[in-house]
Amino acid sequence: MFVLETKELTYTYGAGTPFEKTAVDQVSVGVEKGEFLGVIGHTGSGKSTLIQTLNGLLRPTSGTVLLNGKDIWAEPKKIRAVRFQVGMVFQYPEHQLFEETVLKDICFGPGNMGLSRPEAEARARRAAEFVGLGEELLNKSPFELSGGQKRRAAIAGVIAMDPDVLVLDEPTAGLDPRGRDTLLNQISEYRKKRGSTVVLVSHSMEDIARCADRVLVMDGGRAVMLDRTDRVFARGRELETMGLRVPQITSILLTLREKGYPVHPVLTVDQAVEELRPLLKKEGGVRHDP
C-alpha cells in the first residue's frame, strides 16, 4: 500500500482570473513506505507545486491526496496534523530560522505538535545529531552559523517532527560538493534508521542517481515518467527533449552504446568502471560494429 498517493491531482493558479495557469495536471503518483522517490523536471514543470499539495499547503483544484489511504482534505480543520506526518523542507530552508538559539528553533515544530518541553528538546537533540550539528552549536544563535550549518539546522527542524514522509525541495542547492555529499548521506542514513519515506526534488541528476529508488519526471505539469531510476535514465535522449539531462557518466555510456560498444548505461562512476574495464582489456579496445 502507498503511504502517500495523489489521484488525478490538478492544481490551477488564479482559477477564474485572466492569469489562470494549470501548474499540475492530472497527476497520479504513489509513494511506497520506506521508498526514496526522486522528482525531476525542468523549471516550471510543476514539481514544487506538486509537493506543496502533498502536505496540504496548497489545496488541489481537483483530485485528492491520500495519506495512508485517507484523503487529507476530508477534514480541513485537521490539516495541521497532516503537516506533522508529511515533513516539508523547502528550498533554502535556512531562511526560515528565527529563534534565539538553534535548539529552540529546532523545537518549534515539535512544540507546535503539542509535545512537552523536555520531550521536544529530546527530539530536537536527536534531530540535530542526525544532521551532524554538534552539541556546542545548539545554544548559539542560528544567525551565527555558517551557511551549511544553517541549512542543516533548518532540516533538523523538520526531522524533529518525526514525519512518516520527508519531502525535500532542492536541499543541496548552493552547497559545496562536500556539503552536498554529507547532506545526502545524512538523509539516506536517517531514512535507513527510521524506515521513513523520502521524496527528493532536485536539479542535480547525480544526486537523484545516487539516492533514488524510483524517479518521477514532470514536464509541463504532467507526470511523464515514473519508473526505476536506471530505467528512467536509460531514456536519456527523451529526457533531453524535456530540457533535462542524465548524470554525466550515464551520458558518456549512452553515447558509447550509440556508437556500438556493448555497455549498460549505469548511474555511478564506480559502476561505470566495472562496465568499461572489460572493454579496455579487449586488444586495445577494438570497435564493435553494430
Place this chain on the structure above:
Amino acid sequence: MIRDITLGQYIPGRSLIHRMDPRVKIALTFVFIVFLFIASNFEGLLMMVALMFLILFLSGVPLSQYFRSLKAILFIVLFTGVLNLFYGGGRVVWRCPFFPAMQITDGGIGNAVFISIRIVSLILFSSVLTFTTSPTELTDALERLMKPLKVFHVKVHEIAMMMTIALRFVPTLLEETDKIMSAQKARGADLESGGVMQRIRALVPILIPLFVSSFRRAYDLAMAMECRCYHGGEGRTKMKQLHMTGLDAAAVACTAVFCGAVIFCAAYFPASLR
C-alpha cells in the same frame, strides 16, 4: 494567497492623460486640490466637477475602478456628511425629540452635500494621478519637482532613490513572505486560529526571517550599487528623460480656464457654506 493583493494602482494605458508628463500631472493635481477649496459655492464646485468628469473620461480608466477607490473612503464621506447636517445655520428642518440641541437645518443639508462632493472630488482627482502614472514615473517626477529643496540641503536624489527601491522590492518581499509563511506552516505554525495575542505571537516566526532577509537583500543591493560606482545623484543622467509636449501645454491651458471660472464664481456668487 498573499501575492493576489494588487500592488500599486497603476492601470497601464495610452490615453491622453497617461501620455502627459508626470511632473505636470503632479503639479496640476496639486492645483486641482487647492481650487477645490477655493471654490466656495456650488457654482464654482460645479466647474471643478465638470473638469473632473472631463479628466476621468479622458483617462480611459474604467469608471468601476474609480468607484472602487471611493469605496475605501465611503465611511469618511458619510461621517463628515452626517456630522455637517447638524452644524449649519438657517431654517430648522428636523429636531431630535430627545435632544432639542440636535437639529438639522437646510443650511446643514447644503453643507453636507457640498463637503461630500468636495471630498469625493479630492479622491477622484488623486486617483487619476495614481491610476495613470506608474510608480517609477511618479518618483522620477517627484525628484525633479523637489530639486529646488536642495537649497535647504535636502537630499532629493537619495530620497527619490529610496522610494524607487522601496517600490521595487515590495513584490519581492511579498513573495518572500509567502515562502516563509509556507515554511513555518509546514512546521505546524498555526496562523489562523486563537485570540489576538496568540495571533500576534504567531507572526514572530514570520517577521524575524523577513527582517533578516530584507537586511540581507539591502546589503547585497548596496554592494552591487557600489560595485557599479554609484555615488549619488551628482552628475547623473537619466535613461528616460521627462519631456513636456504640446499635450501638457493644452492640459495647463484647460486647467487655467476652469480655475479662472472658479475664481469668477467665487467673486460673483455668494458662498454656499453657512
